[in-house]
Amino acid sequence: MVCRRPGQLRWWDGRAWTAARIVTGNAVSSGGAQDSGNVDRTWAVLSHLSFFVLPLVAVIVIRLTVGKQAALVRHHSSEALNAQICFGVLWNVFGGIYLAALLTRPQDPPFAVLFTVFILMLLTAAGSTVMSIIGAVQASQGRFWRYPVLWRPVRGAVRP
Structure with missing residues (x-):
């Protein structure tokens, strides 16, 4: 699904609208939004x-x-x-x-x-x-790292 506004292009990723992208001619650049x-x-x-x-x-x-x-x-x-x-x-x-x-x-x-x-x-x-x-x-660095801890009372971490 695409949302077009004058000079902007956004996509629906299934959860939310992506950051606005500014369309200038044939080039599309980020509108200053963070990744x-x-x-x-x-x-x-x-x-x-x-x-x-x-x-x-x-x-x-x-x-x-x-x-x-x-x-x-x-x-x-x-x-x-x-x-x-x-x-x-x-x-x-x-x-x-x-x-x-x-x-x-x-x-x-x-x-x-x-x-x-x-x-x-x-x-x-x-x-x-x-x-x-x-x-x-x-x-x-975006890595899934685990502490060398023996006891993990809280679940939710990805196992190696």
């Missing part, structure tokens, strides 16, 4: 980078809005959400162990336990940071 693939990639990148700004909240909003329309966004937002959930669980478990070690012996806390748990918390934070950046880079 939907670039917009999808942007949302996919933002779902990974939400780890640094609004963890869980932003990625859930992206998944429930834009993720329903675009497969790339659904995949990356599902993966980012799973990674953020796993990070939150690990961080809270390690924090609970750290706090329990401090509270059980407040005058003489076990240094080995505190140091080990602190290092594990740092490694978890560093690993999540690196994986979020790698995921954002993969999303910017």
Whole structure:
């Protein structure tokens, strides 16, 4: 189906009208509208980078809005959400162990336990940071990438 307006040409792709194209003579050029693939990639990148700004909240909003329309966004937002959930669980478990070690012996806390748990918390934070950046880079290239996460409570990611 074609929608012709004076100087513009648009196509119906089965879901929505495409971006307006300006017809000048025999040439057709983009009328300054963004490519939907670039917009999808942007949302996919933002779902990974939400780890640094609004963890869980932003990625859930992206998944429930834009993720329903675009497969790339659904995949990356599902993966980012799973990674953020796993990070939150690990961080809270390690924090609970750290706090329990401090509270059980407040005058003489076990240094080995505190140091080990602190290092594990740092490694978890560093690993999540690196994986979020790698995921954002993969999303910017339009690739379907998966976090090396063992637990995926949220479905929606494409399996390799």
